[in-house]
Amino acid sequence: xxxxxxxxxxxxxxxxxxxxxxxxxxxxxxxxxxxxxxxxxxxxxxxxxxxxxxxxxxxxxxxxxxxxxxxxxxxxxxxxxxxxxxxxxxxxxxxxxxxxxxxxxxxxxxxxxxxxxxxxxxxxxxxxxxxxxxxxxxxxxxxxxxxxxxxxxxxxxxxxxxxxxxxxxxxxxxxxxxxxxxxxxxxxxxxxxxxxxxxxxxxxxxxxxxxxxxxxxxxxxxxxxxxxxxxxxxxxxxxxxxxxxxxxxxxxxxxxxxxxxxxxxxxxxxxxxxxxxxxxxxxxxxxxxxxxxxxxxxxxxxxxxxxxxxxxxxxxxxxxxxxxxxxxxxxxxxxxxxxxxxxxxxxxxxxxxxxxxxxxxxxxxxxxxxxxxxxxxxxxxxxxxxxxxxx
Amino acid sequence: xxxxxxxxxxxxxxxxxxxxxxxxxxxxxxxxxxxxxxxxxxxxxxxxxxxxxxxxxxxxxxxxxxxxxxxxxxxxxxxxxxxxxxxxxxxxxxxxxxxxxxxxxxxxxxxxxxxxxxxxxxxxxxxxxxxxxxxxxxxxxxxxxxxxxxxxxxxxxxxxxxxxxxxxxxxxxxxxxxxxxxxxxxxxxxxxxxxxxxxxxxxxxxxxxxxxxxxxxxxxxxxxxxxxxxxxxxxxxxxxxxxxxxxxxxxxxxxxxxxxxxxxxxxxxxxxxxxxxxxxxxxxxxxxxxxxxxxxxxxxxxxxxxxxxxxxxxxxxxxxxxxxxxxxxxxxxxxx
Ligand SMILES: Cc1cc2nc3c(=O)[nH]c(=O)nc-3n(C[C@H](O)[C@H](O)[C@H](O)COP(=O)(O)OP(=O)(O)OC[C@H]3O[C@@H](n4cnc5c(N)ncnc54)[C@H](O)[C@@H]3O)c2cc1C
Numbered sequence: 001x002x003x004x005x006x007x008x009x010x011x012x013x014x015x016x017x018x019x020x021x022x023x024x025x026x027x028x029x030x031x032x033x034x035x036x037x038x039x040x041x042x043x044x045x046x047x048x049x050x051x052x053x054x055x056x057x058x059x060x061x062x063x064x065x066x067x068x069x070x071x072x073x074x075x076x077x078x079x080x081x082x083x084x085x086x087x088x089x090x091x092x093x094x095x096x097x098x099x100x101x102x103x104x105x106x107x108x109x110x111x112x113x114x115x116x117x118x119x120x121x122x123x124x125x126x127x128x129x130x131x132x133x134x135x136x137x138x139x140x141x142x143x144x145x146x147x148x149x150x151x152x153x154x155x156x157x158x159x160x161x162x163x164x165x166x167x168x169x170x171x172x173x174x175x176x177x178x179x180x181x182x183x184x185x186x187x188x189x190x191x192x193x194x195x196x197x198x199x200x201x202x203x204x205x206x207x208x209x210x211x212x213x214x215x216x217x218x219x220x221x222x223x224x225x226x227x228x229x230x231x232x233x234x235x236x237x238x239x240x241x242x243x244x245x246x247x248x249x250x251x252x253x254x255x256x257x258x259x260x261x262x263x264x265x266x267x268x269x270x271x272x273x274x275x276x277x278x279x280x281x282x283x284x285x286x287x288x289x290x291x292x293x294x295x296x297x298x299x300x301x302x303x304x305x306x307x308x309x310x311x312x313x314x315x316x317x318x319x320x321x322x323x324x325x326x327x328x329x330x331x332x333x334x335x336x337x338x339x340x341x342x343x344x345x346x347x348x349x350x351x352x353x354x355x356x357x358x359x360x361x362x363x364x365x366x367x368x369x370x371x372x373x374x375x376x377x378x379x380x381x382x383x384x385x386x387x388x389x390x391x
Numbered sequence: 392x393x394x395x396x397x398x399x400x401x402x403x404x405x406x407x408x409x410x411x412x413x414x415x416x417x418x419x420x421x422x423x424x425x426x427x428x429x430x431x432x433x434x435x436x437x438x439x440x441x442x443x444x445x446x447x448x449x450x451x452x453x454x455x456x457x458x459x460x461x462x463x464x465x466x467x468x469x470x471x472x473x474x475x476x477x478x479x480x481x482x483x484x485x486x487x488x489x490x491x492x493x494x495x496x497x498x499x500x501x502x503x504x505x506x507x508x509x510x511x512x513x514x515x516x517x518x519x520x521x522x523x524x525x526x527x528x529x530x531x532x533x534x535x536x537x538x539x540x541x542x543x544x545x546x547x548x549x550x551x552x553x554x555x556x557x558x559x560x561x562x563x564x565x566x567x568x569x570x571x572x573x574x575x576x577x578x579x580x581x582x583x584x585x586x587x588x589x590x591x592x593x594x595x596x597x598x599x600x601x602x603x604x605x606x607x608x609x610x611x612x613x614x615x616x617x618x619x620x621x622x623x624x625x626x627x628x629x630x631x632x633x634x635x636x637x638x639x640x641x642x643x644x645x646x647x648x649x650x651x652x653x654x655x656x657x658x659x660x661x662x663x664x665x666x667x668x669x670x671x672x673x674x675x676x677x678x679x680x681x682x683x684x685x686x687x688x689x690x691x692x693x694x695x696x697x698x699x700x701x702x703x704x705x706x707x708x709x710x711x712x713x714x715x716x717x718x719x720x721x722x723x724x725x726x727x
Contacts, residue, residue, distance in 0.1 A: 001393065001395060001400065315634065
């Protein structure tokens, strides 16, 4: 355990800080906002590309994948510096954090070059097609059908909630390739370009406002997908799904830490009651970072401990939600004004695009629902961390 | 920061766990409570194991590993008071092998004849009835006195393993030689860390007992641990323990390094341990059903130890108030 870092790690931090100093987009340059998690404005593409080229996008990766083979402690201070400055490294977070990461774990060399690298370089964006109208928490019951037809798959079915799909170039899509096998054994994963015939995307608004269109329904009608777009072995998509969910939960707890950090800085407690929950928030953030640092270290060593990530996910998302609820309720009538910036705006920060306390609170349910709900996380903790019997 | 035990710390934890399992098993604790068995031999074992020498704040993490395990075991010795309350105040004025405790408030010191006279009564002193020496915090400084110089009356408390006493000072004369140069604020942070780790250990024990119980108890033809309402309570206990444990060791790290975040970290550790014990107590008793209500069930030792910790040196709410003030101060300081 350590509180401070050796000189080499601090030198790494200083080097990254110097990079940010020299390369961070100015507020005026960053005027065009991202309209969805699949849309990366030109300036943000250049920003992501500059991080990739300099090996700062994902420092733990080798240089060909946007990194510099950084150690776990170096990766940790990298995250610290981004979070401290409220800097979003990619406006297609699921593309970089989940889809490219899954391709680097499960994809072929060709898939890494053809899809992962362009996603990391912000040349294309990607969305995650897991959920369906009939398959939410019970992801393994998904029914989108992909029939293997030799050199291609024929895909028919529907996804929903697919964040940013209408602006994305490719979907990492979980499909059923063997309808006769037990439900976890007949799933495969396909990369489906969104511009091909038979793919229809219909974005729809979230409850925060009619202009907030990130959700999509995606329909597949006789879509031909080249056999080379199969990620991982046929019918072993559940393993890929678990890997992807691990990446997703890592991405999510890091996001929750940033959210908690932002509330801590944006809110000034005045009354004794406010101080009481504010202190809980300070403790939650510190504990999340401590527990998260250990999870990052395990991941850097290649130890797959997906169930343990459920602790971070449920704890972080519920802590952020609680803090945002309190901050909103403490804002009084000022908090009514919509879409007033009742909380500060930061041009490099993703969540603060619409910075009202109401919007921040309302969006916090993404944290407790997406990527496996809090209830599902608790069941995972009980059964796979604590070893309680399954029903 | 990196919150992971290194290889040496893992080895130490393993050594400590094995020693505690052997030397301080649940049967011994039960015998201390129900048969009046004297825990003094166990105290000597801790000395032989070298655990009573962990008084250098630089060893705070190693000490914490011992404290957590002793919290799990509901340690019946004066280890907690000696190592985390007395030693940090006495700074070398103790005797090897001796036990000690701290009197943090309630005693006055008056200058007289080139020395001081201590006067007053302090209630609720941890191990006040059996500590060999007492470190007393007064406005004139910290003094170390022998148990023979004070009057003690043990107070009956709900935790049947815990010793708490009222300590009276009646014209107790001390000199410069009895005066310690210790920083009482730092000592208090160590004491908070000690209680926090004890509580975390006790909460882990309560959770372990609950997990065993819900795996084996059947109702409606199934182990009750397969019912989701039960599972989710257990999961919440685990998350609360992980959170409190992380903050307790974070406090230990700041103490070991004498880091400026020490005071905040110690308050967070105590507050988080307090929040954790509230949830763990509630869920543990609930999930045991009526079995949790019995004297015979060892669960009582763990949850009483955890609850007793909450009632000493300030509870969670008090520490949260401090955390908010310290954080506000800090953010003012960093934003100028
Ligand atoms: C902001 C946001 C973004 C999203 N982005 C994407 C995306 O990009 N791609 C994608 O594929 N999906 C995405 N999702 C979908 C998300 O993965 C699902 O919403 C989630 O898996 C839950 O499924 P559901 O909404 O169908 O809820 P349901 O499964 O219907 O659950 C409803 C309620 O029932 C509870 N419940 C269900 N089953 C159980 C059980 N076994 N035990 C106890 N309680 C249970 C749940 O916890 C929840 O409270 C997104 C969701 C949100 C909110």
